[in-house]
Amino acid sequence: MQWHLFSLTCYNTIMIPLSIFLIVWLVFLAVFLFISALSIMQMLRFGLHGPITRWTTIIYIVVSVGIIVISLVLLSGLDLNATIDITNSLGDVLLVN
Amino acid sequence: MMKLDNLPGALPNEKIQGIFRRHWITLFSLFAILIVIIILPIASYLFLSFTDSSVLQNNTSLVLLILGGSAFFLFVILFLYQHFLDHWLDIWIVTNSRILNIEQKGLFARTISELRLYRVQDVTSEVNGFMRSLLNFGMVYIQTAGEKERFTFEDVHNPNKVSKLILTLAEQDRKEHLEEAIEAIDETSLDNKQHIVDAHLAPHLEP
Numbered sequence: 001m002q003w004h005l006f007s008l009t010c011y012n013t014i015m016i017p018l019s020i021f022l023i024v025w026l027v028f029l030a031v032f033l034f035i036s037a038l039s040i041m042q043m044l045r046f047g048l049h050g051p052i053t054r055w056t057t058i059i060y061i062v063v064s065v066g067i068i069v070i071s072l073v074l075l076s077g078l079d080l081n082a083t084i085d086i087t088n089s090l091g092d093v094l095l096v097n
Numbered sequence: 098m099m100k101l102d103n104l105p106g107a108l109p110n111e112k113i114q115g116i117f118r119r120h121w122i123t124l125f126s127l128f129a130i131l132i133v134i135i136i137l138p139i140a141s142y143l144f145l146s147f148t149d150s151s152v153l154q155n156n157t158s159l160v161l162l163i164l165g166g167s168a169f170f171l172f173v174i175l176f177l178y179q180h181f182l183d184h185w186l187d188i189w190i191v192t193n194s195r196i197l198n199i200e201q202k203g204l205f206a207r208t209i210s211e212l213r214l215y216r217v218q219d220v221t222s223e224v225n226g227f228m229r230s231l232l233n234f235g236m237v238y239i240q241t242a243g244e245k246e247r248f249t250f251e252d253v254h255n256p257n258k259v260s261k262l263i264l265t266l267a268e269q270d271r272k273e274h275l276e277e278a279i280e281a282i283d284e285t286s287l288d289n290k291q292h293i294v295d296a297h298l299a300p301h302l303e304p
Contacts (some may be wrong), residue, residue, distance in 0.1 A: 024164075032172075039182055042182060042201075043182055047185060056178070056181060056185070068167070078156055084157050
């Protein structure tokens with residue numbers, strides 16, 4: 001896999017691989033998991049012992065895992081090695097001939 | 098998890114008389130806004146699928162849509178959980194000898210304050226506004242001896258009943274701690290006397 005962040009061709013087109021967006025998403029996911037772990041820890045430490053504390057935490061974990069799994073399943077069927085040509089949509093803004 | 102039979106700094110023969118939280122409607126208002134925010138991207142997706150199906154068949158736009166969509170929904174559910182955590186961990190516990198105010202501020206700040214019932218001098222309940230009157234929730238202010246700041250129960254259900262409960266329990270506790278209660282009242286009256294003296298002397302002392 002070639003990791004070119006920006007490849008500027010002689011035709012003045014900027015191509016970004018889609019995997020860059022996946023890396024950004026994975027960074028976001030790491031931050032999400034870190035904050036979630038802290039929140040769950042606080043809830044289980046200081047929440048009153050009872051079903052609501054337990055069930056809200058379980059629902060939160062199940063929904064979060066569900067979103068992540070569904071996203072990964074959907075992404076697995078797509079080509080992440082493809083590139084996106086941002087000059088097509090942003091050419092007027094980014095490049096001045 | 099915090100167990101009610103193991104309160105922080107529990108006293109001997111202490112029994113819980115009431116546990117109070119903010120009214121659920123204070124939580125619901127933000128949830129309602131978030132439900133609208135959740136519906137927006139779903140509505141946009143449905144709109145795109147009916148009008149411009151080429152966007153949803155393109156590999157690039159699908160990848161961006163899935164990544165953006167999942168990040169959005171993860172952020173929303175995290176925000177909801179944080180908000181619920183903030184609501185759920187704010188709690189007022191009234192026992193037969195004290196009031197515990199446990200307040201969660203954000204994720205890392207937590208304040209636990211305690212008030213002995215025999216020090217309670219005055220309890221005020223306030224129901225202010227249309228929604229508060231309709232659903233019968235509001236503020237309970239507790240004035241203590243020797244302290245200028247008031248102890249406040251925010252947006253609790255049935256504040257009149259709560260204030261009556263605190264007054265009754267304070268009366269009972271004062272009988273049990275008669276000497277301490279008299280000392281507390283004396284401290285307050287000394288403070289008040291000092292304030293009166295200061296107020297009278299201050300204008301004369303100015304150059």
